[in-house]
Amino acid sequence: DQQVKQNSPSLSVQEGRISILNCDYTNSMFDYFLWYKKYPAEGPTFLISISSIKDKNEDGRFTVFLNKSAKHLSLHIVPSQPGDSAVYFCAANNAGKSTFGDGTTLTVKP
Amino acid sequence: DAGVTQSPTHLIKTRGQQVTLRCSPKSGHDTVSWYQQALGQGPQFIFQYYEEEERQRGNFPDRFSGHQFPNYSSELNVNALLLGDSALYLCASSLGSRGGTEAFFGQGTRLTVV
Numbered sequence: 001d002q003q004v005k006q007n008s009p010s011l012s013v014q015e016g017r018i019s020i021l022n023c024d025y026t027n028s029m030f031d032y033f034l035w036y037k038k039y040p041a042e043g044p045t046f047l048i049s050i051s052s053i054k055d056k057n058e059d060g061r062f063t064v065f066l067n068k069s070a071k072h073l074s075l076h077i078v079p080s081q082p083g084d085s086a087v088y089f090c091a092a093n094n095a096g097k098s099t100f101g102d103g104t105t106l107t108v109k110p
Numbered sequence: 111d112a113g114v115t116q117s118p119t120h121l122i123k124t125r126g127q128q129v130t131l132r133c134s135p136k137s138g139h140d141t142v143s144w145y146q147q148a149l150g151q152g153p154q155f156i157f158q159y160y161e162e163e164e165r166q167r168g169n170f171p172d173r174f175s176g177h178q179f180p181n182y183s184s185e186l187n188v189n190a191l192l193l194g195d196s197a198l199y200l201c202a203s204s205l206g207s208r209g210g211t212e213a214f215f216g217q218g219t220r221l222t223v224v
Contacts, residue, residue, distance in 0.1 A: 004152075034212055043114070043200055043215030044153070089152050096206075097166045098143070098213065100152030 003027045004092050006101035013108050019077040021104050023090030026071060030092035030099075035064060035075045038087045038103070047088075048075070080108045112137070116201050116216035123191050123223050131186040131221070135203030136214045141165075142184040143213060144176060145200040153200055159184050160206075188221075196223045 005024045013019045021035075031052045036044035050057040050064045050073070057064050063076045077084055085108050090101040115134045123129050135142050141160045145153035155168035159178035178184045182203075188195055198220050202213035 006152075036215075041217070043202075043217050046212035046214065049212055091152075095166065096141070096143075096158060096160075097155055097168070098153075098202075099155065100145075102150065102152045 002101075003030075004090060004099045004101040006088075006090055006104050008104050009102070010105045010107070013080045013106065015082055015108055015110050016079045019075075019080045019084065019106055019108065021075040021077075021088050021090075021106065023073045023075075023101055024071060025073075025092050025099075027092070027094065027099075028071070029094045032093040033064070033066060033073050034091045034093070034098070035062075036089045036091060036100075037084075038089060044089055077106075080106075082108045082110050084108050114201060114203050114214050114216035116199075116219050118219060119217065120220045121222070123221065125191055125193060125223055127191050128187065128189045129191060129221060131188075131199050131201075131219045133184045133186070133201030133203075133216060135182050135184070135201075139203035139205050139214070140182050141204045141206060142178060142182065143202045143204070144184070144186045145202065146170070146195075147198040147200055147218070149197075156186070191223045193223050196221060 034049040035047040038044045066073045087103045091098045143158040144156040147153045158166040162178045173189045198218045200218045201216045204213045
């Protein structure tokens with residue numbers, strides 16, 4: 001039973017356009033959601049987060065949206081840059097325990 | 111600031127052996143979590159240590175055990191290794207055990223069981 005799902009294993013976007021990465025979850029006890037970015041041979045790096053009491057958080061080119069009724073969150077990257085090419089993981093926290101999705105590989109083409 | 115450091119970076123063990131992986135958290139962090147990441151999957155939570163105690167545990171057998179030292183560094187021990195234990199083992203540090211803050215990850219230890 002996978003509690004956090006990223007249904008798109010890969011996404012390809014043109015440089016300058018918007019990248020939208022999606023994540024669905026099933027456990028309504030999750031109270032904090034995070035996005036991590038991972039380059040090959042490195043550990044995941046924190047990108048942006050959102051508390052369950054909010055529906056949007058923005059940080060520069062990155063915005064996370066949370067729809068609690070749909071148990072869905074998304075990460076928007078605008079504009080996308082070639083350096084954004086990486087694997088993106090969605091994670092959900094409950095009492096300090098993080099549950100990760102399987103990741104979406106984003107490729108931004110110049 | 112050295113960030114989260116893990117050792118060793120790569121390790122090859124034989125089935126049935128035991129292994130110990132090490133993690134030093136980011137300066138100022140008091141909580142260490144361990145994850146197992148199989149190829150093509152996301153990190154799977156093994157357990158979390160805070161104040162030298164195991165606070166949370168994921169769905170892993172008792173062959174997986176850990177320890178946190180007074181300086182907040184941590185070890186992950188795996189006994190009776192199975193071929194299926196081959197994976198990338200990630201350590202993450204954070205401040206406080208209740209969550210709500212981002213975790214900082216090390217580069218991982220690649221364990222291969224043959």
